[in-house]
Amino acid sequence: MRAIIALIVGCLSIMAVSAERKPNIIVIVADDLGYSDLGFQGGRDIPTPNLNKLAARGMRLSNGYVSGTWCTPTRAGLLTGLYQQRFGKHGHEYERDNALDLAETTLAQRLRAAGYVTGLVGKWHLGSSDEYHPQRRGFDEFFGFLHGGHNFLPDLPMIIFPDQNGDGEDFFEDAWAAAHLNRAIMRGTESVDETSYLTEAFGREGVSFVRRHSDQPFFLYLSFNAVHTPMQATDLLVAMFASVQDPVRRIYNAMTYSMDDAIGAVLDQLQASGIEEDTLVFFISDNGGPKLHRYGYNASNNSPLRGSKGTTLEGGIRVPFLISWPGKLQPGGLFNSPAISLDIAATALAAAGVSKQPQRALDGVNLLPYLQREVKSMPHKQLFWRSWGQMAIRQGDWKLVRYVAKMDEGELKRGEPRDIMTPYRLYNLRRDVGEQQDLAAAEPERVADMLEAWRAWNTQMKIPPPS
The missing domain is CATH 3.30.1120.10 (Arylsulfatase, C-terminal domain)
Structure with a gap:
């Protein structure tokens, strides 16, 4: 009888621990993605089965925005939950080395203080000197690059600003760019010789992080540089879109497909590790697709929106935005009120049961009660x-x-x-x-x-x- 009682008590204890487990949090960021280039957004010419599946399992925010018109400002706002104009010398419209103000606390720092293991895979772009390194800003692990862009394959021409035929200046001819945007991948603070297609490498590292930390709450910031220029993909990927006449669009499609595949590998690992229902996943782009030469044209499609990365028109700031948490959010749901990337930090902290206690009140809002229809009003008046x-x-x-x-x-x-x-x-x-x-x-x-x-x-x- 004692053995039976002990067994029952043990099972109840396991159930209690499981019930009290803090959710894992994954924030996936695409780079320069067009508004209509994914299947769940109405795109038809690029297969994106994994992001479509994520949308079907979660909720799509049809009026989803980012706080910046380009890479760095959006990332600064996302990781702090604050309008990035509040901090830095110039409100993050121009900061030396694009560095995130050391006075600000990142989402990673808050979650790590609450017992989370934290990892960044991919693009940082918030400061490259030692004091701004991701592992000084709350991340236990880092695999990726520090600056705003990087070659997807080593030693290829780096055309950051192509014209509509894909032609342009090769940045390899610039000594700084050649040194910092090529063969500049790091694991922690050490350089590594990464020869795989970079999007695939980021998927591989994301899978590894999930697998190694599946027994404890984790925060993974999976920050792709796809589909930012330079426009590069493997021959095998490009061959899948051989019928596409536009030479830049052909490579863009291949890059988007590869990113979707890498995301799918991470989502599959959640399932394989038995933690899919314990994981809150966000997906967003850092800004709209660049339709102008000045902002790194990549043949993305922002329709039906007007504008481009770099502008405050809808095409510059309105982006694909998904939130998935099986069992907590309505699968296949649609949320139509305006929401913004600043809300990711507030929502993640609330889900993790972490007291925000910031230096100042966050500008972002916990979206969970709105997504769960507990609150009927809009999360933002303005x-x-x-x-x-x-x-x-x-x-x-x-x-x-x-x-x-x-x-x-x-x-x-x-x-x-x-x-x-x-x-x-x-x-x-x-x-x-x-x-x-x-x-x-x-x-x-x-x-x-x-x-x-x-x-x-x-x-x-x-x-x-x-x-």
Whole structure:
């Protein structure tokens, strides 16, 4: 009888430990991904079965945004939960070495303090000197590169700013770029000779991290440089899209397919390790697809949105956004209220039961009660943007925006000035997601009210750098 009682008590203890387990957290970030290039976003020419499966298991945020118009600012906001304009010398619109202010605490630091093992696989782009190294910013493990880009295969030409035929300056001819954007992969603080296709290597390392830490709560920041330039893929991958006539799009498709495959390998490992239901997964892009030469054109597709990476139009800041947590969130669900990448930190901390206790209140919001329909209101009354003299504010269905005027001409070449802005323009995004019909003249009071709100927000931010 005692043996039976002991067995029952043991089983109950195991169940209690399982019930109390903190969820694993995975944040997956794509780089320069087009809004409509994935199957769950309506894309048809690139197979993305694994991300489609993640969308089917989780929830899609149809009005999902990032806080920046390009790589570094978005990443600074994502890892702090704060509008990145709040910190750094210039509000992270320009910081020396793109370094994340040492006064700020990252999501990784908060989770590690709560007992999580933390890992970064992929692109960092938040400072390359020793004090800014990922393992000084909360990550136990690091495999990837420190700067804003990297060759996908060693020693290939590095065309960071291709034209629509894929031609352009080879950055290998620049000594700094050749030294820092090629054969610059690190494991921890040591250089490694990585010869695999880089997206596949990041998938391999993500799988390894999950497998090795499946018995304890972990945070994995899986930060791809796909589909950022240089446009590079293996011959085998490119051959899959041989029928695509556009030479840049052909490689873009191959790069996107490879990223989806790498993500699938990580998701499969969750299942193999028996921790799929214990894992909260976020997927997002760091900004919209670059449609302009100045921002590293890659033939991405942002339709039905207008604009590009580098602009405050929807095509620059509205991105694919998924959140999956089996058993906790509605599978195949759709959330239509505006949400932003800043919410990832707040949501992850809440899921982990971690007290935020930041130096200042987070700008991000815990989305779980909204996604679970416990709260009926919208998580944000307003969202704000500021980038390189451009601005935007979203309030309900309405958006007030001012952006680089050259965008209306359809091209902005590298080296061309971007200091001439459009007038303030007003759009109703529910009726006009493509931002085609400017309603500013018809709604002057709304324009004035929204501009006043944006200016009040802006007074709380760091002063931007001189243009």
